[in-house]
Amino acid sequence: MALERKGSRLSVLAVLAVTALVILRLxxxxxxxxxxxxxxxxxxxxxxxxxxxxxxxxxKDPNPAWSSIAVNADNNMVVMxxxxxxxxxxxxxxxxxxxxxxxxEPKRFIGGDQTRMEMLCGAYIDPKTLDVYVxxxxxxxxxxxxxxxxxxxxxxxxxxxxxxxxxxxxxxxTRQELYMTVQFPSAVIVYRxxxxxxxxxLRTLEGDxxxxxxxxxxxxxxxxxxxxxxxxxxxxxYGGAAVxxxxxxxxxxxxxxxxxxxxxxxxxxxxxxxxxxxxPSINIYARSASGNTPPVRVIKGPKTQLNWPSHVAVDxxxxxxxxxxxxxxxxxxxxxxxxxxxxxxxVIQGPKTRVKNPTGLSLDIKNGELWVANxxxxxxxxxxxxxxxxxxxxxxxxxxPANQVALMIGNPGAVGYDSKRQQILVPN
Amino acid sequence: xxxxxxxAVDDEILVPNPFSNAILTFRGGANxxxxxxxxxxxxxxxxxxxxxxxIDVVHREIFVPxxxxxxxxxxxxxxxxxxxxxxxGPDTQIAGSSIAVDPLNNMFAVTGRDRSILVFDRLxxxxxxxxxxxxxxxxxxxxxxxxxxxxxxxxxVVAMPGVQGAMEPPRVFVGMWSLDDDGxxxxxxxxxxxxxxxxxxxxxxxNPDHKELYVTDMRLNxxxxxxxPEIFQPVAPAPVPANRH
Numbered sequence: 001m002a003l004e005r006k007g008s009r010l011s012v013l014a015v016l017a018v019t020a021l022v023i024l025r026l027x028x029x030x031x032x033x034x035x036x037x038x039x040x041x042x043x044x045x046x047x048x049x050x051x052x053x054x055x056x057x058x059x060k061d062p063n064p065a066w067s068s069i070a071v072n073a074d075n076n077m078v079v080m081x082x083x084x085x086x087x088x089x090x091x092x093x094x095x096x097x098x099x100x101x102x103x104x105e106p107k108r109f110i111g112g113d114q115t116r117m118e119m120l121c122g123a124y125i126d127p128k129t130l131d132v133y134v135x136x137x138x139x140x141x142x143x144x145x146x147x148x149x150x151x152x153x154x155x156x157x158x159x160x161x162x163x164x165x166x167x168x169x170x171x172x173x174t175r176q177e178l179y180m181t182v183q184f185p186s187a188v189i190v191y192r193x194x195x196x197x198x199x200x201x202l203r204t205l206e207g208d209x210x211x212x213x214x215x216x217x218x219x220x221x222x223x224x225x226x227x228x229x230x231x232x233x234x235x236x237x238y239g240g241a242a243v244x245x246x247x248x249x250x251x252x253x254x255x256x257x258x259x260x261x262x263x264x265x266x267x268x269x270x271x272x273x274x275x276x277x278x279x280p281s282i283n284i285y286a287r288s289a290s291g292n293t294p295p296v297r298v299i300k301g302p303k304t305q306l307n308w309p310s311h312v313a314v315d316x317x318x319x320x321x322x323x324x325x326x327x328x329x330x331x332x333x334x335x336x337x338x339x340x341x342x343x344x345x346x347v348i349q350g351p352k353t354r355v356k357n358p359t360g361l362s363l364d365i366k367n368g369e370l371w372v373a374n375x376x377x378x379x380x381x382x383x384x385x386x387x388x389x390x391x392x393x394x395x396x397x398x399x400x401p402a403n404q405v406a407l408m409i410g411n412p413g414a415v416g417y418d419s420k421r422q423q424i425l426v427p428n
Numbered sequence: 429x430x431x432x433x434x435x436a437v438d439d440e441i442l443v444p445n446p447f448s449n450a451i452l453t454f455r456g457g458a459n460x461x462x463x464x465x466x467x468x469x470x471x472x473x474x475x476x477x478x479x480x481x482x483i484d485v486v487h488r489e490i491f492v493p494x495x496x497x498x499x500x501x502x503x504x505x506x507x508x509x510x511x512x513x514x515x516x517g518p519d520t521q522i523a524g525s526s527i528a529v530d531p532l533n534n535m536f537a538v539t540g541r542d543r544s545i546l547v548f549d550r551l552x553x554x555x556x557x558x559x560x561x562x563x564x565x566x567x568x569x570x571x572x573x574x575x576x577x578x579x580x581x582x583x584x585v586v587a588m589p590g591v592q593g594a595m596e597p598p599r600v601f602v603g604m605w606s607l608d609d610d611g612x613x614x615x616x617x618x619x620x621x622x623x624x625x626x627x628x629x630x631x632x633x634x635n636p637d638h639k640e641l642y643v644t645d646m647r648l649n650x651x652x653x654x655x656x657p658e659i660f661q662p663v664a665p666a667p668v669p670a671n672r673h
Contacts, residue, residue, distance in 0.1 A: 042599045045614045052621030060650035113595040184447045234447035272476040275449025412644035413430035415631040427429035
């Protein structure tokens with residue numbers, strides 16, 4: 001099943017027959033912002049010549065792809081990460097895009113080559129300072145932190161070197177600890193909340209017994225002292241606790257770097273391991289779990305409807321887990337006490353919901369609202385926290401046009417050509 | 429996923445899955461949440477985080493670069509199968525993050541240590557030296573992502589996204605070398621500059637029929653098509669030795 005889901009992100013784009021939406025013929029030019037930023041291109045040396053010409057065709061979505069969302073109700077603050085245009089965007093909690101409007105103008109955005117943000121996946125708002133913490137995934141190995149006043153193409157106020165492929169992020173404000181998931185090799189890594197530059201993690205959860213399998217979302221249930229992790233199901237077995245060998249001490253490793261900008265991953269070499277495709281899951285651990293520790297409960301199986309479960313949130317008062325179920329265009333709600341192959345207690349799904357490839361999710365307990373960031377239609381949709389079924393959202397904040405499907409091209413690391421169908425193949 | 433290849437003979441699509449240590453083959457017309465028709469996965473495969481691959485539809489083989497090796501599987505392999513050949517050892521100099529195969533001229537190109545491109549005989553096996561090593565300051569190589577080969581022109585086309593970790597590295601280009609090139613040699617052709625709009629080219633694919641080159645750019649999250657008839661210049665193929673199979 002995990003395998004089948006992988007195909008859902010395989011964007012097959014027809015060269016000769018796609019819609020006007022997906023092809024922007026560059027008869028005029030490459031966009032101005034692109035041209036200006038490459039004006040200082042280096043002088044390449046060749047033997048036969050350099051080809052500096054406009055592309056014949058250019059497939060590009062000009063709209064945002066919301067990958068995560070964080071809400072601070074006390075300040076009416078909504079922050080979303082945009083994985084397409086590499087931006088952090090802030091809206092008012094009470095914004096509501098009129099149906100006829102093309103999009104809602106954000107209060108501020110942070111983006112550009114100084115920000116150290118690229119493939120943004122997760123966001124966290126510090127409830128006191130309103131600093132915004134952001135995880136990069138496959139292309140940048142650090143977590144930038146921006147103050148509430150940061151705007152435009154600015155350097156982060158703080159940087160923390162993180163393992164390659166960090167994804168989800170949350171914090172324990174009581175203990176001042178920062179939690180992140182790492183997609184591969186599967187791990188949960190915990191830092192001091194104030195960690196910066198080369199600071200070492202406080203603890204790491206990894207190994208065969210953890211049953212971590214391509215972890216994504218992470219949430220804390222402080223009331224019950226639990227940690228909740230969503231997994232896509234890509235698993236490696238390493239034969240025990242070790243997933244890596246330490247190649248040098250932290251001190252040796254840190255001594256080799258001269259600044260946060262040069263940091264990359266951890267001083268480890270990963271073992272080959274045995275790969276397996278498993279069902280997606282929600283793994284529940286003791287909050288302080290570390291090392292090769294098994295989960296206390298696992299929600300997993302065909303009844304769960306889990307399908308690329310992404311960001312996750314917990315309502316401690318209601319005893320519920322909310323999951324953005326990306327590949328199924330749904331929001332699933334489970335009980336925090338659930339275990340095994342159980343059906344969700346509620347499912348928010350259907351055409352009225354406007355939930356389309358939801359990856360981001362956040363709860364506003366104060367106002368009793370559920371926020372969903374949809375990668376598939378440029379929209380944040382707001383529901384009552386008790387919503388169920390095919391229900392219309394209370395409010396919608398759109399960053400792009402209504403009734404238009406997003407291309408969802410993200411980190412296109414490869415391209416192929418299907419000569420039979422004359423189609424370009426773009427995996428993400 | 430960091431690679432994808434279309435098999436025009438069998439109408440199939442192949443992709444690597446590094447997280448689950450697998451090579452997946454789908455129907456050419458696969459759509460939606462469709463299961464693969466074959467999976468290469470298991471301890472006998474020796475796969476270790478396969479990130480890229482290429483296929484040789486003439487000799488029906490899959491080439492998978494690994495951490496210091498190149499593993500070769502039958503094109504129709506399925507399950508926990510052993511590689512039929514493995515190029516590895518200190519003499520190979522393989523770093524192994526990207527690969528492209530030329531079934532016409534019986535060669536394959538793979539990334540090597542110290543920012544190099546290594547060219548091997550297609551049937552290389554074991555701890556063997558490369559036929560050619562393209563390495564040095566004149567190559568202007570910082571990092572190599574996906575590669576493709578135009579066999580009729582004996583031309584290797586390489587996506588160069590610049591220094592790892594840089595937001596918008598200055599030295600980015602699509603570079604092209606002859607498979608006969610050797611040493612510290614500048615690329616034959618490059619695609620880069622103000623008009624192209626390229627910021628961080630991650631991948632390349634060729635369409636010789638329409639004389640087009642497809643480039644994905646990570647920094648733009650976009651796909652560009654360049655009309656480049658000048659690079660599709662056939663050269664006389666090398667004679668095929670009688671003992672080839």
